[in-house]
Amino acid sequence: MRMYERLDAWQLTHALVLAVWRCTDSILATEPELSHRLRYVTLRAGGRIAFASAMSDRQLAHTALCQAGGYVGEAEELLGLLSLMGLLPEAAMHELTDLRERAAAAIEALWLERLDLPDIPDCLVDEDWDEPEAWQK
Numbered sequence: 001m002r003m004y005e006r007l008d009a010w011q012l013t014h015a016l017v018l019a020v021w022r023c024t025d026s027i028l029a030t031e032p033e034l035s036h037r038l039r040y041v042t043l044r045a046g047g048r049i050a051f052a053s054a055m056s057d058r059q060l061a062h063t064a065l066c067q068a069g070g071y072v073g074e075a076e077e078l079l080g081l082l083s084l085m086g087l088l089p090e091a092a093m094h095e096l097t098d099l100r101e102r103a104a105a106a107i108e109a110l111w112l113e114r115l116d117l118p119d120i121p122d123c124l125v126d127e128d129w130d131e132p133e134a135w136q137k
Contacts, residue, residue, distance in 0.1 A: 004053035009106035012048040013072070016099040023092045031087060038078045043119075045071035049107065058114070065111040072104045 004010045020042045047067045052064035056066040079100060083093050 002050075003053075004050040007049060007053060007110060009068070009103065009110040010046055010049045010053070012099065012103040012106045013042065013049060013068070014121070016072075016096070016103050017042045017046055018033070019096055019099055023084040023088055023096060027082075027087045031085075034078060034081060038075060038082070041074045041078065045069075045075070045103070045107070047101075049110070052110075052114075061114055063105060065114065069104065069107045069111065072100060072107060075100050076104075 017039075020038055024038060028035045048064045048068035048071065052061040052068070055064065056059035077094055079093065082088050088096075
């Protein structure tokens with residue numbers, strides 16, 4: 001098993017790719033551009049995760065994970081179009097949306113893990129603090 005295959009982010013993205021390919025077979029003839037683009041962005045997200053796992057350069061790995069997140073974000077927009085157009089059954093849309101959300105969360109978790117940020121001590125966290133109104137615009 002390759003190193004990236006052990007990552008939750010890659011496993012969920014791979015599951016999303018397989019589900020996208022299976023679900024878009026039925027609309028490939030009627031909506032080829034939308035189908036191909038959804039297939040491309042999900043496949044590309046998995047590729048960027050694999051690339052990031054092999055990088056010793058933190059900046060390149062960070063960039064690749066950001067790109068993976070961007071591709072999964074684009075998949076959300078494309079799934080929204082499919083839903084709006086009513087091209088896929090509701091069960092398929094639910095499966096794809098759920099997998100996409102889980103993949104996005106796993107990519108974000110991996111990205112945060114790779115940042116190696118120090119933990120903030122609890123004594124420095126002010127849970128009662130409210131953002132100034134000017135920051136909320």
